[in-house]
Amino acid sequence: MSSKVRVGLLGLGTVGRSVFDTLSANHELISARAGADVEVAAVAVKSLDHDWGIDRSLLTDDALGLASDPSIDVVVEVMGGENPAGDCIRASLSRGASAVSANKELIAKQIASLVSLAQENGADFRFEAAVGGGIPILQPLQHQLGSNRFIELKGILNGTTNHILTEMRTRGISFDEALDEAQDLGYAEADPTADVDGWDALYKITILSSLITGQQVSIDSASLNGIRGIALAEIEAAEAKGERLKLIASAQFGDAPEISVSVQSLPHEHPLAAISGATNALWIQADPLGEVTLSGPGAGGGPTAAAVVGDIVEAVRCRNMGTVSPPWPISS
């Protein structure tokens, strides 16, 4: 294994830190499987004044400069948010570098243009972690795209809200109590809008729907209702009927896809009813596939890093062969 692959890591939050640690802890295994020595060459952070606990010579506060650096083979964007993350990914793809991202908001809103840019430049663009965190979702779904008519997806795609609903149900506490606790535990942000009002789940179901339809699905076309202020009595009334309330991100594929995020009452026998706590899951119905359920840790540093590093290794394996993974075209 002679070749070296230089990774530029953009962001050193929870996921960035776990990606850095995984690349270091599993370095030998990763390099053997990638067929190249995979090393983090530089890390872009918000401020150089903070002690990040890693070799200072690796640090830069110029994310766009790092993404544009021709010596960087694979750019890993784990900053989040639409900008400057989007500019950095575009800079990477434009020069033909591989880009890996876990950024659900950016990809939900701009998947068609980013995938096109990758294609035009023969660049590899992967984002397995953006939807399921550690749960393998995009690769299996893209494999099944080749043979199936997709009928419906239903997902528990946000761990914070599923945790809150689980705590309310099992301990009989109110929404406000459960949210306060989740914030104290670090499961929910100080501003819980993205989780509680359903935006996070909406971004994820939008990405899946765009891939399935081959069209940029607009988040504005979705019906969006989160769990804010849900009453314990509603949860208990559903249980009394043998049903369970879940925040479900749903897509139905008729003539046009219908996307929604809303609280649904599922019979206890539904595969998603038993998914509790911070676990996420996606239930897929397609023809001739039938029904498949994928479940696991939808967030968290380690699981998300597993998917991000998996993408890095796949990109390197393709690079070694002078190719990229065949893209699924998505029109805007």
Next chain:
Amino acid sequence: MSSKVRVGLLGLGTVGRSVFDTLSANHELISARAGADVEVAAVAVKSLDHDWGIDRSLLTDDALGLASDPSIDVVVEVMGGENPAGDCIRASLSRGASAVSANKELIAKQIASLVSLAQENGADFRFEAAVGGGIPILQPLQHQLGSNRFIELKGILNGTTNHILTEMRTRGISFDEALDEAQDLGYAEADPTADVDGWDALYKITILSSLITGQQVSIDSASLNGIRGIALAEIEAAEAKGERLKLIASAQFGDAPEISVSVQSLPHEHPLAAISGATNALWIQADPLGEVTLSGPGAGGGPTAAAVVGDIVEAVRCRNMGTVSPPWPISS
């Protein structure tokens, strides 16, 4: 879409028929996604005397001849058994053609040599359907191979035995009654050895273990115990303790992998405990991934065809780019 891709289908049993039907029913969608017109050019059957209900001009009884035919781009082996299936796949790969197989026994026993042969000839060899039927398992597992240390797999990888155990538990019937019924319903073969004694599950866990370790794992190294003759009283005693008996194919990855198929008593909270009837599931534990569960239809014509045709489309998408999927080397 100008190019034509000629598929040679070896076998027209339940799976072969479903592959044929899926390629026909979803032809437009499949060809659009493959970026080429995918057509079944010929079908190898056991006997030309039987009325197979498809255009007779497509039929041949010379499977090896079809696999060797240079006009066939993708050979799809759904005959099952070690031979002549193995010879046909080797004939395909040797001439650089893509091969897709759903043959768990053959691949379990010969994965290292088949993968090497594909690599030597720059041929694409895919077998997603061989382990999980319709459940996406191999692609997600190979993606996670790049980043994780695998700790353990536990799978319900045989639908017939899970169906029998479920019927015994929910209806209080004996093993013999449940087996008789499964045979009447066509879930179990007249000779149920492959299912009931655990061979089917063993082949599948062996394939997974070979991929994870990068070494040909021998089925002879496994500990194998099926469900034949299991007593209803054992099932009931487990339930009384809050546990559930399942036929579990397991692999633990220490210095050397330990493979077994055996009845295990799982706590009701375990993700595999709730998998009932003919549904299959694989539970994966890896670091930093954590725990992931993939579940769905592990057998049956439609689901298996979804995976087989997914492989065909992926192979064609790579062909269009003049490449193959980067192989994971497996040493013998």
